[in-house]
Amino acid sequence: MNILIFGSTGGTGRQVVEQALDQGHRVTAFARNPAKLDINHANLKVVQGDVMDLPSVEKAVQGQEAVVCVLGAGQKMTGTIRSQGTQQIIHAMEKAGIRRFICQSTLGAGDSWENLNFFWKYIMFGFLLRNVFADHQRQENYVLQSGLDWTIVRPGAFVDGNRTGKYRHGFSSNDKTSKLKISRADVADFILKQLADDKYIHQTPSLSY
Numbered sequence: 001m002n003i004l005i006f007g008s009t010g011g012t013g014r015q016v017v018e019q020a021l022d023q024g025h026r027v028t029a030f031a032r033n034p035a036k037l038d039i040n041h042a043n044l045k046v047v048q049g050d051v052m053d054l055p056s057v058e059k060a061v062q063g064q065e066a067v068v069c070v071l072g073a074g075q076k077m078t079g080t081i082r083s084q085g086t087q088q089i090i091h092a093m094e095k096a097g098i099r100r101f102i103c104q105s106t107l108g109a110g111d112s113w114e115n116l117n118f119f120w121k122y123i124m125f126g127f128l129l130r131n132v133f134a135d136h137q138r139q140e141n142y143v144l145q146s147g148l149d150w151t152i153v154r155p156g157a158f159v160d161g162n163r164t165g166k167y168r169h170g171f172s173s174n175d176k177t178s179k180l181k182i183s184r185a186d187v188a189d190f191i192l193k194q195l196a197d198d199k200y201i202h203q204t205p206s207l208s209y
Contacts (some may be wrong), residue, residue, distance in 0.1 A: 034046045114173045
């Protein structure tokens with residue numbers, strides 16, 4: 001499958017790129033700084049561009065069968081790169097007639113708020129990461145309002161670790177038993193599985209150990 005990945009140089013994005021290549025997909029990695037993605041593979045094409053530049057995004061989506069968005073802001077605690085970048089991606093996809101869109105948000109967004117404990121509700125998302133969380137909420141709203149075949153993936157806190165394939169997904173908002181964390185490698189594993197599965201189209205599966 002021809003897959004376009006936004007956020008490809010981040011921790012999760014790199015995992016998506018590597019695993020997609022291992023699975024035989026033809027990957028286009030969209031990156032503002034391609035030098036950060038030091039992967040050489042016959043099925044990898046790295047495109048330099050800014051997700052806020054709509055013509056660049058429109059050019060990148062041509063010929064793709066699915067688009068994965070794992071945009072992040074690095075160490076920045078402010079900014080709207082997730083929401084505004086996602087809006088640009090949606091516009092480009094709708095214009096090109098490309099429908100399958102998998103977007104990574106965060107556990108706690110939307111109706112998954114009740115999955116969180118006190119620390120994540122009031123210390124992290126309520127204070128330290130409040131701007132990041134607000135941008136994820138805006139990001140989700142853009143996806144929900146789109147006409148795409150979307151899946152919003154809501155992972156718990158990222159941790160380092162290998163791909164295990166052993167994690168919980170799609171649990172209800174009333175669930176209080178998850179560990180609220182998951183490795184970037186397993187997030188990538190779940191994202192790529194959605195390319196061959198329509199179970200979560202127009203759904204917002206939460207993801208955690």
